[in-house]
Each structure stands twice: as structure tokens, then as C-alpha cells.
Amino acid sequence: MRRLLIATDAWHPQVNGVVRSLQHMVEAGRDFGFDTVLLTHQDFRSVPLPGYPEIRLAHATRRKVAARWDGLSPTHVHIATEGTVGYATRRHCLSRGRPFTTSYHTRFPEYLAARLPVPQAWSYAWLRRFHGAACGTMVSTPSLERELGGRGFANLMRWTRGVDTDLFRPFEPGEGSDAELSCLPRPIFLFVGRLAVEKNVEAFLRLDLPGSRVVVGDGPDRARLEGLGTGARFLGTRTGASLARIYAGADVFVFPSVTDTFGIVLLEALACGTPVAAFPVTGPLDVIGGTRAGILDPDLRAAALAALSVPREAARAEALRHTWAESARQFFGNIASAHAQEEVPAHAAPALAGLR
Known part of the structure; x- marks a missing residue:
């Protein structure tokens, strides 16, 4: 069986x-003929990212990756992130002439610019260099593919996302509901996600909406957001059936982010029969655009109010089109096709290593 290393x-x-x-x-690897192993921050000494303790910065180096590599013996390599683990794995692959794929999950240029005065052009130049050494870079949506292609990224491959529609589903009357929502004035407008500046949660909290606003999630911006005094209810992090009940108990899911590359929470909300209100940007455009499952509008308040009229059946029906089985089919198909090319000849490895 082929062995895929995901860094x-x-x-x-x-x-x-x-x-x-x-x-x-x-979990799906063996269905596609892959034994999948991971290389993560847990394999190295790490420290919490300042101001963002749930994210660990691994002390990963090419030498330390090499020490782990021989025990794992991968036949295929996928580098999922551009952090210290991903960068060290990339250097090791280049030094050994091993092909690898990457994926583009996060708009780091926008995230970094929201915190520090770093021009986005500099960050995108570094990312082009990072992903340019890969034999394929996976992106989640057509709009992101067009955008990155316009910025000079090459060898882009589509990798969609899915949702567990057995876990995330509508709940029948009497089946159980979230007690924390049952006492709130209707309608209930919900946000689920990381509480960080790049998620634009403040735009949601400041909307003049009837009923109640509920926030699920945690992150470095939580204290500031709670201190705004908007009257929103903050519930902290929820997972599994507890999270599904909250989605199902809300009237509209509001997605204020303008930087996400997809937004799996969109599919989770839809699967629970909760329509979506969002800006017409990458992610919502690809998931909601052209469907009857939600409303996209540059005026987020107008979108949220209009979404109250969206049939919950339409939201659920759209979610059923997005499965993790199809996501895995695309992912492992990309891995197989990208690695089908011959490995880089040994004599070419030093030249590629210069791309580090």
C-alpha cells in the first residue's frame, strides 16, 4: 500500500x-489505497504562538524532519500548511529530490496585514515561492483558483470540502434542543468560528438586528469582542451534537468573514437547515452563490434579514450535495496524479534545493 505523509x-x-x-x-485514506501518516507540531518541541496560545510553533528543522522521515518511509508527500513543519518538510523534499503537493487553506497575507504593517504583495511573493516548488497546489473553490492564478500561482488543483450530514442535521420537535437558545428572543442570528480579528466578527456584532445574536467559538479576540457591550450571547467552543443543536436552533447563520478560503461552518449550518447570510466573497460565493440556500449581499444586515425568508429545506438540500467522500476522492486523486510524474533526478536535487 502507498504511504502518504501529510505535514x-x-x-x-x-x-x-x-x-x-x-x-x-x-480516515478516508485506506479507501483510496493510502496508508496515511502525519507529521505535526506534536512531533517536535513547540511553544505557543504569542497572543494565540492554541496554535503551537514547532521547532521543526530539515534535520529533525529527516530523522522522522526514515521511520515513516513515505511514498507520497502532502504539505498542508506553510508553517515551520511545512517549511522544514519542503526543504527536506527539495534536498532529496522528492516531489510533493501542497494546499492553500489560509489567506496569510490578509491575516498578517490585519495585525502588522506588512504589504500583502510581499507575503504573496513568499507564498508563490513556497507553493511554486510543488507539483500541485490544492485549492478549495473556483473563485480562489481564479484569484491565485491571477497572482501567478501555478499547477492549481481543485479540492472541495464536505460535511457530515448525519451529525449536522435538523432536529425534530421533542428530540432535544439547546437549552441556552430556547430562552432567547427570536429570531436568533448565529456566528460560529474562531474569535480572531481576521474573522470580522465585530461586523456581525454591530448589526442592528431584531431578536438575539449568538456567538460560538473562542480565540484571542474574545475578550475584546465581549467588551463591546453589544448584548450578544457568547457560548464558547462547542463540538459534535452540542454544536449541531445550536446550528439547528438558530434562524440564520451569519458569516461576516471576507478572508476565508471556504468556510466549512457554512456547510454545517446548511446541513442543520439553517440558511446563511454572508458577503459575496470567495467561500460564500462558491457555496451559496447560485443556490436558494442563503443570501449574499454587500449589506450584511440586509442579507441577514432576507435570509429569514429562505426555506430551511432548501438549506439542507444544498448541504446534501457536499460530501466528505467526494472531497476525499478529489484529494487522493490529486495526490496520485501529481506524483505520477517521475521523481526529480538526483542530479537535479541540488538545483531545486536552491529554491529554499
Whole structure:
């Protein structure tokens, strides 16, 4: 059986779309003829990222990756993130002339610019260099593929996302509901996600909406957001059936981010029969655009109010079109086709290593 090494800086105990996506791929590997192993921050000494303690910065080097590599003996390599683990694995692959694929999950240029005065052009130049050495870079949506192609990224491959429609589903009357929502004035507008500046949660909290606003999630921006005094209810992190009940108990899911590359939470909300309100940007455009499952509008308040009229059956029907089985089919198909080319000849490895 082929052995796929996935190198990622994003892994448990982090709670985000990257981790959920990779977890599903690990579980599906054997169905596609792959024994999947992981190289994460847990394999190295690490320290918490300042101001973002749930993210660990691994002390990963090419030498340390090499020490782990021989025991894992991968036939295929996928580098999922551009952090220290991903970068060290990339250097090791180049030094040995081993092909690898990458994936583009996060808009680091926008995230970095929201915190520090770093021009986005500099960050995108570094990312082009990072991904340019790969034999394929996976992106989640057509709009992201067009955008990155316009920025000079090459060898782009489509890798969609899915949702567990058995876990995330509507709940019948009397089947159980979330007690924390039952006492709130209707309608209930919900946000689920990481509480960080790049998620634009403040835009949601400041909307003049009837009823109640509920926030699920945690992150470095939580204290500031709670201190805004908007009257929103903050419930902290929820997972599994508890999270599904909250989705199902809300009237509209509001997605204020303008930087996400997909937004798995969109599919989770739809699967629970909850329509979506969002800006018409990458992610929502690809998931909601052209469907009857939600409303996209540059005026987020108008979108949220209009989404109250979207049939919950239409939201659920759209989610049923997005499966993790199809996501895995694309992912492992990309891995197989990209690695089908011959490995880089040994005499060419030093030249490629210069791309580091």
C-alpha cells in the first residue's frame, strides 16, 4: 500500500476547518489505497504562538524532519500548511529530490496585514515561492483558483470540502434542543468560528438586528469582542451534537468573514437547515452563490434579514450535495496524479534545493 505523509502545522487540539478537513482525509485514506501518516507540531518541541496560545510553533528543522522521515518511509508527500513543519518538510523534499503537493487553506497575507504593517504583495511573493516548488497546489473553490492564478500561482488543483450530514442535521420537535437558545428572543442570528480579528466578527456584532445574536467559538479576540457591550450571547467552543443543536436552533447563520478560503461552518449550518447570510466573497460565493440556500449581499444586515425568508429545506438540500467522500476522492486523486510524474533526478536535487 502507498504511504502518504501529510505535514501540517494545524492539528489537534486546534479546532478549525484545516484540522477537520485533514482528519477526514486521514480516515478516508485506506479507501483510496493510502496508508496515511502525519507529521505535526506534536512531533517536535513547540511553544505557543504569542497572543494565540492554541496554535503551537514547532521547532521543526530539515534535520529533525529527516530523522522522522526514515521511520515513516513515505511514498507520497502532502504539505498542508506553510508553517515551520511545512517549511522544514519542503526543504527536506527539495534536498532529496522528492516531489510533493501542497494546499492553500489560509489567506496569510490578509491575516498578517490585519495585525502588522506588512504589504500583502510581499507575503504573496513568499507564498508563490513556497507553493511554486510543488507539483500541485490544492485549492478549495473556483473563485480562489481564479484569484491565485491571477497572482501567478501555478499547477492549481481543485479540492472541495464536505460535511457530515448525519451529525449536522435538523432536529425534530421533542428530540432535544439547546437549552441556552430556547430562552432567547427570536429570531436568533448565529456566528460560529474562531474569535480572531481576521474573522470580522465585530461586523456581525454591530448589526442592528431584531431578536438575539449568538456567538460560538473562542480565540484571542474574545475578550475584546465581549467588551463591546453589544448584548450578544457568547457560548464558547462547542463540538459534535452540542454544536449541531445550536446550528439547528438558530434562524440564520451569519458569516461576516471576507478572508476565508471556504468556510466549512457554512456547510454545517446548511446541513442543520439553517440558511446563511454572508458577503459575496470567495467561500460564500462558491457555496451559496447560485443556490436558494442563503443570501449574499454587500449589506450584511440586509442579507441577514432576507435570509429569514429562505426555506430551511432548501438549506439542507444544498448541504446534501457536499460530501466528505467526494472531497476525499478529489484529494487522493490529486495526490496520485501529481506524483505520477517521475521523481526529480538526483542530479537535479541540488538545483531545486536552491529554491529554499
